[in-house]
Amino acid sequence: MTEHVNIYTIDLPDRTVEIAPRSGGHETATAAVLDEGTYVESTGVSAQSFDVDVTFNGDRRATWHADALETLGNNPAIGVLPLGGSTHAGVDGYYVASSTRRDPRLAEPPGADLAASDATESVTLTLERAGTRKRHVLAVKTAPSQPDPGHPFGNDTDAIVGLPADARRVRIVDATSSPTERERPTPVATVDAEHGAVDLFDATAEAIDEPVYLFDLDYDLQGDVDPGVWDTYGQADRLDEDGVVSWGRVFATAHDFSGSVVCENGLLRVTIDEPTNADETASLDVEEYDADADAWTTVALPEYSADLDTDWQPTDVDLTHIGQASVRAQVEFEAVAGDQEGDVYALDVELERGRSELEVWIPESVDEAIPADLKTMLEPIAATNQVDSGAEQGLVAREEVRL
Template identity: 35%
Template sequence: MDRDLYTLHIPANAQIMNRSEIQRNLATHGLLDEDTASVESLSLEPNQELLRGQFAGKYARLMAAEVEELFDAGSISQVPFYAAGESGKDGYYSLENVDVKPLDPNVDELREFDGRLTKAGTRESKRRAVRTSVAQVENDLGNDQTALLGVDAAASDVQWFDEETEQTEPVSVVETRAGEHGDVEVVDARASSFSSPTLVYDLAYQQERNVDVVVWDDHDRAKLQDGINSWQFCFSTGHEFAGAAVLDNGLVRVHLDAGLGVEAYMPGDDSWSTVGLGTSDWTLDDWSISRIGPSRVEASCRFRDPTADSEFWLDLRLPRGYERPQWVVAQQETPPTPSGLQDLLDPVADTQDYASEAVQGLVAREGVIG
């Protein structure tokens, strides 16, 4: 049975085994007394599973690299693992201890992987939680007094939650925005009466990725090749890009390469349209991805004006549900942002003077609805 691990498709040949299943498998093959086999089986805790499988074909190396990065991702935790039909294995899992290698060193189209899954709960025991820490930021491209964040419009039981008092309050939707893979409801963390509100909700496993923010490596090619996505999911800030980095939340895409490019999703014809930058001598000179998480991604960007031999750093922030990226003066810089750089970014800039600093996780369901 094919399964999905968050955004990644896991082939049907993958095996999922717990300790007792590994013991039975080893005994069947007469390997139970071998030291290495015993260590492997006993290293699993009762709530852990071993996921082992293979990728084959043109994109095997790319898919194996995606698995390796997802298991090692620092800002992505407790991801859904599920099958199209009901399965007793479905749930939220933490990922660790992955091993990815060629099945045959002489064949590039074959990769095998194995990693450890630790079950963190299911939709019956947990609710998705997006924790906020609302703060004012130095955004010289606007002064809107909101701290917006997005949630999939398909989510249910959406509430503000105070984790200290375990109190809840209703959420008011500011706006619903149509994205490439689903609608996003935008809410304002500053509208909650809680000082650091947590947005909690229930959402089907298979819908979790629809409006999440992702980073792609485009490998200098069109996204679709023979009807198949050929861009690579990037889950690690240490990823070495073969092409441009594309920060994508389904509403807007920011391309970081030798220059800066921005596209907006056009729901009317299900297409992406280029958003023009302002006229300026300033250009993107260097960049580095600094955070990758499902609720927001961030990058440090250095801009340069060659006519004045000047440079200036801005932090690019792209949360879930935003129609434009937020450009915040980097900590090492002294505001304000140079006027020419403001001219460049004004058409592609979010205008909020606050940030929700959203971080996604889980919270016990009983604490929310008990």
């Protein structure tokens, strides 16, 4: 059957998607423990299993979108994928990609001119049904802690957790298996991101310690306000003049970037251009979303010569986590000019759902303080909270969180 469906953040038009049932499938079940992500195991029970065949046609952007779909299916941090928008009864639900296959058929000629390129790729995902919204609930586990050595940007002690404002039946429990407490939390604020509103909760102020936030959300709304990573592939803007997406989503931490690295959550966009053999210059650019103007505006950072005595530039982005609640990386900076020329310094950074600031942490193994000018450069965008929420999103069976 031909379908127009959404798989997490990827919208698949009906002209390119074929869904074929498979025999011999087995039902999957998600474990209740979220300590290391969402676990999936076979129950040995016959259940729905589909081959989703997607064909991407057009210019070279087809290869970027094919890569995104393939790596989404292989991302362990997003182990269970919501599929929505199907016109066939009983198809929408939560699925596990048990296998992925990519067929790069055509991509020519080389060069930066998209209009002159032609590409065709196909991706096949074998999806095994993991459940439905009536059998499972979304869960954000928290573990508020104060990292050591932390950071010098402030002393706030809240641990903000962002949930989609469209979420229904938001509750907190004290465990993801046999909980003894359940409360209805109240958001401390609501923010308007580019693709929807986000309710903010303070995990340290709840009636339950280390709360687990449970909620329900339509399949086709899941991912709208989640943080994400993009590869610009050398394109200046995310959308071209026709409104077509010109960047590629990144779901693999091992992705080799062809363009700039972009981490954004609909409120804050951090773009890092790493140096290459062809171009040794690097840059850090930041934008914030203006909901009133429905536009992105530049955040001015202190600059070398005008404001700083040392020119600190990002030389490497090491992605460590691409999940639904946050994206994390370690960024290495090098002093390329000025008083501390030749020095290098690494920082752990995290962008969470609903946060308009970047969390910046000194790695646990580092004893030296952040260099003064590097600290000054990052202050306009650095979060001031000293507590890490430890938020991780997964899926749990309703039977595990019943009182």
